Amino acid sequence: MNADLASPHHGYPGRLFVFEGLDGSGKSTQAALLAKWLAAQGYRVFQTEWNSSELVSNTIRRGKKKGLLTPTTFSLLHATDFADRFDRKILPPLRAGYLVVCDRYSFTAFVRDAARGCDPEWVRTIYSFAPRPDVAFYFRVPVRVTLQRKIASRLKINYYEAGMDLGLSDRVHDSYERFQSRLKREYDRLAVSDRMTVIDSTRPVERIQAELRDHVRPILAGFPTMETLMHDG
Amino acid sequence: MTARTYGTRLPGLPPEPLGGKLIVVEGADGSGRTTEVARLKEWLEIQGHAVVDTGLRRSTLVSEEIDRAKQGHTLGATTMALLYAADFGDQLENKIVPALCAGSTVLADRYIYTLMARAIVRGASRDWARRLYGFAFVPDLVVFLDARPEILLHRAIGKYGSLDYWESGMDLSLSRDLFESFFLYQARLADEFGWMATEYGFHHVDANRRPDEVDADVRALVEPLYRPAAGGRGARARTGAGSATPDGRAASG
Numbered sequence: 035m036n037a038d039l040a041s042p043h044h045g046y047p048g049r050l051f052v053f054e055g056l057d058g059s060g061k062s063t064q065a066a067l068l069a070k071w072l073a074a075q076g077y078r079v080f081q082t083e084w085n086s087s088e089l090v091s092n093t094i095r096r097g098k099k100k101g102l103l104t105p106t107t108f109s110l111l112h113a114t115d116f117a118d119r120f121d122r123k124i125l126p127p128l129r130a131g132y133l134v135v136c137d138r139y140s141f142t143a144f145v146r147d148a149a150r151g152c153d154p155e156w157v158r159t160i161y162s163f164a165p166r167p168d169v170a171f172y173f174r175v176p177v178r179v180t181l182q183r184k185i186a187s188r189l190k191i192n193y194y195e196a197g198m199d200l201g202l203s204d205r206v207h208d209s210y211e212r213f214q215s216r217l218k219r220e221y222d223r224l225a226v227s228d229r230m231t232v233i234d235s236t237r238p239v240e241r242i243q244a245e246l247r248d249h250v251r252p253i254l255a256g257f258p259t260m261e262t263l264m265h266d267g
Numbered sequence: 268m269t270a271r272t273y274g275t276r277l278p279g280l281p282p283e284p285l286g287g288k289l290i291v292v293e294g295a296d297g298s299g300r301t302t303e304v305a306r307l308k309e310w311l312e313i314q315g316h317a318v319v320d321t322g323l324r325r326s327t328l329v330s331e332e333i334d335r336a337k338q339g340h341t342l343g344a345t346t347m348a349l350l351y352a353a354d355f356g357d358q359l360e361n362k363i364v365p366a367l368c369a370g371s372t373v374l375a376d377r378y379i380y381t382l383m384a385r386a387i388v389r390g391a392s393r394d395w396a397r398r399l400y401g402f403a404f405v406p407d408l409v410v411f412l413d414a415r416p417e418i419l420l421h422r423a424i425g426k427y428g429s430l431d432y433w434e435s436g437m438d439l440s441l442s443r444d445l446f447e448s449f450f451l452y453q454a455r456l457a458d459e460f461g462w463m464a465t466e467y468g469f470h471h472v473d474a475n476r477r478p479d480e481v482d483a484d485v486r487a488l489v490e491p492l493y494r495p496a497a498g499g500r501g502a503r504a505r506t507g508a509g510s511a512t513p514d515g516r517a518a519s520g
Binding site for chain 2 (some may be wrong): 092152
């Protein structure tokens with residue numbers, strides 16, 4: 035493995051691009067488009083997303099039925115899931131020199147657990163095994179817009195996404211708005227403390243994608259494509 | 268007990284001091300821990316104390332996942348450590364806290380110390396493990412049953428007829444030989460418990476002896492916790508599990 039390919043952020047030969055933001059902020063659409071563009075240029079790309087796995091969703095379902103889940107156990111279960119994904123899906127391609135496009139990363143946990151009242155420092159310690167990405171995009175959008183997008187796409191709002199477990203409101207939409215606003219406040223804070231790249235996500239898809247590509251190009255200067263690896267290696 | 272944790276605030280904890288007492292019995296498999304917990308429970312109940320006993324991996328939340336992971340041997344060290352922590356958190360909040368609130372004595376057959384030692388021996392850093400379990404309550408008393416490896420070995424074989432895969436640390440690939448692996452693994456665990464002993468204020472009890480001798484020593488440690496003496500409960504709690512971490516602070520703020 036070529037030593038000068040090591041990332042200044044995490045030391046692995048691959049590169050880690052993280053997409054963060056509220057549900058409905060457009061980050062998944064943008065992540066998929068960026069991955070496609072990168073692959074089209076001949077880079078080795080690996081795309082992964084962090085949604086509830088079987089382990090977490092089964093346990094959460096069971097916990098919910100019995101009313102057993104607390105912010106602490108909720109946080110630890112998600113951390114368990116993330117650790118497993120990190121070991122399987124993120125670390126191997128990163129070590130193999132891939133461009134890893136991550137839809138949600140540890141920031142999602144920092145934001146969600148803080149909104150549920152967990153000690154932020156404790157949460158950070160738990161996730162200390164996850165290295166700093168080369169770039170972390172934060173898709174910033176008003177909560178109102180994400181709700182409109184949700185309603186327009188007729189997606190059902192789930193219990194935890196609406197923060198119904200916090201008892202903010204009995205009405206799902208109301209609770210959703212309040213909880214997502216909390217999440218947004220936490221994201222806005224992280225954007226500063228963790229120097230995330232803030233993307234104004236109220237603009238058209240094409241504009242945003244063009245901006246992302248501008249951010250990514252300098253990071254990839256001198257980074258080998260599949261072809262250069264095969265012929266120069 | 269005063270609701271004090273090892274440094275991390277536990278969200279949703281009742282603000283007032285909890286009425287009950289938390290007594291932890293730690294020790295390797297074969298140290299006579301389970302026997303001692305049963306004896307102690309009996310004795311405390313005869314004295315008129317309500318006792319709730321709890322151990323590791325008895326929660327309903329993730330025990331299935333833990334069993335499945337053990338069968339497959341597929342989860343990484345960090346993942347397993349977090350899964351155990353989730354299980355412990357579930358027991359702490361859904362069993363230990365309610366019992367303490369109700370004024371009961373909670374008798375824990377192993378606690379975070381075993382979980383930390385196992386995680387560290389499998390590659391977690393000491394610092395990470397300590398902070399991970401920062402949300403756990405500081406017990407009123409931690410009894411550590413100290414037994415020589417040869418004694419542990421004889422008791423383990425006497426109990427199961429053979430050595431257990433996990434208690435021998437076979438997943439660590441220390442040795443392909445079960446017998447040898449058992450000694451190597453137990454030595455590493457003992458090493459970690461040694462690191463923790465002062466920090467967490469373990470009270471060592473020589474467990475190389477007969478059960479009634481061990482029991483007498485443990486009772487002598489437990490008895491003062493219930494003495495309605497001047498200085499009261501708070502003073503006792505502090506001499507109990509000791510000032511564990513320098514940054515340990517009141518959970519209820």
